[in-house]
Amino acid sequence: MTPSNSAWKRFTNSQVFWPLVALALIMLFNAIFTPGFFKLEIKDGHLFGSLIDIINRGAPLMVLSIGMTIVIATGGVDLSVGAVVAISAAMATVLINPALGKQLIASDKLVQDVSATPLPLVVAAALLVSALCGLWNGLLVSRGNIQPMVATLVLMVAGRGIAQLITGGQIITVYFTPYFFIGNGYLAGVPFTLFIVAAVFLIAWLLTRKTAVGMFVESVGINARSSFYSGINEKNIKLLVYTVSGLCAGVAGLIISSNIKSADANNAGLGFELDAILAVVIGGTLMSGGRFSLLASIIGALVIQSMTTTMYAIGVPAMAAQAVKALVVLAVILLYSQQLRDGLSRLLERKGARL
C-alpha cells in the first residue's frame, strides 16, 4: 500500500469522515440550488455571507455539542443544557440590568455604556452558575446513582423556573453595548463567536486528549466495571463531564443573550438539548458511550445549522422546515447504519459481478 493510500484509508475510517460527507452533500445541494450561497463579501472590514452566517448562528450549538459529546461518551446524556442556557442568559442580563432597564433611561435617552456590574464579573457569574448547574447534574448521576436522563430531566424542567426567578418573570432587555460584542462582534474580520468556539474546543481538546481524562471517559463509557477494577474513579469522571457540559451551556447562554440583546427565560435555548444530542449523533459518537470525537460533533452541529440556513435560503416555509429537517436527519442517520452500508456494498458487488 502506498503511503497516500493508507492515509486516505485512515481518513475514511476516522470518525470525522461521515459527518464531513453529510456536510459536503448539503454544501453540494447549495452549490446547485442556492445562488450566491458561497459568496463572501467584505463590508466595513467584516466578512459577510451565508457560510459566515452558518458559523455565527451555529456557535451556541457547536459549544453545547462539545460538552454533550463527553457526557454521552460516558454513556450518559444531559437534557438540561437548554435550561442552563436560559439560566446563564438570565444571570448575565440581570447583573447588567438589575432594574429591568428603567433606571438606565436618563432624560429620555438610553445610557448605553453603563452596566450595574463590570463585564468580566458578569461573564464569570454566568459561567459559575452554569458550572454549578452541571455539578448538580453530576452529583445526581454519580453520587445519587440516578439515571442520567432522569437526573438531568429535573434541571431541564426546573431550570426554566430558576431562570424566571432570576429575571423576576420578565424578558430582560440589555442596552449595554460592550456586552453585544460577545455574540455580534467581529475580530480580525471574522465573527467573535468563531473565536469563542475555537477557544472552547481547544480547552476541551486539551482536557480530553492531553490529559488522561479522554481515556478515562471512554473507558467508563464502554465498561464501567472494568474501569472500576482498573482503579479509575468513575464517579469523579462523571462529575467532571456534567460540570463541563454545564459550563458549555453557560458559554452558549452568553452568546445567545448577547446576540439577541435580551434574556427570555422561557424561550432562550429552547430545544437546544435535542439539537446538541443530534449533533453528537451525527458526529458518530454512540449514545451508549465509548469512543468520541469533539471535532466530529462540531461538524455535526455545522450540518444541523447549515441545514437550517439552507432551508431559509431556498424558502422552505417555516411550518414545513422542521419536517424537512427531520427527513434530512433521517437520511444522514441511515448513512451511518452499518447494515445499510453492508447492504449497499453487497448490492454494488452483485451488480459488478453481473456486469
Next chain:
Amino acid sequence: MSPSDQVILTMAGISKSFPGVKALENVDFDLRRGEIHALMGENGAGKSTLIKTLTGVEHPDSGVITLDGQVVQVRSPQHAQELGISTVYQEINLCPNLTVAENILIGREPRRAGRIDWKAMNQRARQMLLRLDVDIDVQQTLGSYSVAIQQMAAIVRALEIASAKILILDEPTSSLDAHETAKLFQVMRQLKSEGMAIVFITHFIDQVYEISDRITVLRNGNLVGCYETSALPQLELIANMLGRIMVDLDDVSRAKLKREQHLDAAPLLQARGLGSDGAIAPFDLDLHTGEVVGLAGLLGSGRTELAGLLFGIEKPDQGTMSFAGQPVRKFSPLASILRGVALSPEDRKAAGIVDELSVRENIVLAMQASRGWLRFLSKARQVEIADRYIKLLNIVTPSADQPIKNLSGGNQQKVILARWLATDPQVLILDEPTRGIDVGAKAEIQKLVVSLADEGKACVFISSELEEVLRCSDRIVVLREQAKVTELSGAAMNADTIMQTIAGSQP
C-alpha cells in the same frame, strides 16, 4: 419399559466453537422421561453452551439432536418452546411490578369479548400454582414475594408456555435458602412423577445427591461421563469436575527450597479476621514475597470474594489487614493499586477488558489510573509500554492499536495481565486467569505466575482446575461454603486431601 424406551432426548456429538475457544467438543447427552438429570461442571466447562444449543440460543457447529425419535434443529428459543423445551434461567426474567397472574399468563391471557378476562386469568394462575402446592394471592405484584415464590412462578410460566416435555432449570437454587430449596425440590419431584424430564444445573453438590437420578459431567468443553447418581461417590464427582488437564508442563517446575527462606520473613500482606457478611466468613491469611498461594474450592466457595476483599472491591465488615507492616485503612481498587496490589478478575469480559479500547490503552489503563489524570502517559510512552508487554507475554495481535475485542480469549487474558504487570505490583491476585482459554496459553500463564514469584512477587492463584493450583502453588488455602476451611502445604498438599476437604469429609 426399558430405559431406552424412555429416552426423550439425545444430543450426539455436539461441537461448538467461539472465536479463540472450543466451548464444546463432541459432547453426548441424553435425557429420559421422568428423570432429574444433573449437569455438572465448573465455569467454562460448557454447561451453559450445551443448554444454549438445546434451547436454540446457539446453533451447534456439528452434532445431532433427537427429540422423541425425530431429528430436530432448534432454530430459536421460541422454536424450542414449541418443541416442548422450557427453560427457567438463573436470573428470573419476569416483571416484578406485574402481578403473579399477569407474569404467568402474559401473552396468553384468557379473553372474553376481546378483553382480558381478569377473573378467569387469576383463577387459572391460582390453580396452576396450587398444582405445585403453592397457595398465594396471585393478584399481588410478583416483587412482593420471596425469590422462591418468584422461582415457582417462573417454573409455572415455563410449564404453561408449551405442553413442556423437558424442563431446564439453570441454577434455580442459587438464591434460595434451605427451606425454599426444599419446597422447590418437592415441586421438581412432583413434576418428575408426572413424567417430566428435568435438567438440573447447579454447583451445590449436596443438592445433586439429594434430588438427581443421573449426573452428566463436563469439563473444558468435553464430556467426562454420564453416571447413575447412586453409583458415583461424591469424591469421584469432584475429581471428575476438577480433573487433570493433560498439558506438558515440565517447565513449570520450581525451586521450592529457595522459597522456604522467604517464609521466615514478615508477611507482606496480612489479613486477620477479615470478612464480609454474606460473602466470605472471617479469615486469616499471610502472604510472603516470592510465594504463590493457591485458593482451591468450588464455584461459590468464596474464593472470588476473598480475593475481592484483598483488593478492595468490597469493603470488609470486620477484621483488619496490613500491608508491609502498615495497617490498611482505604479499601478501593485505586488504593490497592497505589499500595502495589493487583487483581486480575474472574470475569474477563465484564470486569477485565474494555472491549472497544485498543490493546495499548487496555495495557496502560491501570497504570494511568494510578498516576492520576494529569500525569498523562504520552502516546509514545504508551506505545513503548504496550510493545514491551506484547513481546514479553507473547501477545498475538496484528498491532497494539487493535481493539482488544478482536483478540482471542487467551490473548485478552494476557493483555489484562500486562495491564497489572505495568503497575509493577508486589502482590498479584489472579482469579481464574486460565479460564476459557486454549491449552497453550494456559501453560504460558502458569509459567508466568511461577516466574513472577521467583522475581519476588507475592501471588495469589485461583483456579477451578485443581491440577493447575497444585502445580503452581507453594501453599493452598481450601475454601468451602464461603469460608476458609484449611491451609495445606508440604506433603499434605495433594489432590486427594484437597478434594476430601472440599467435599467436607475432612476439616
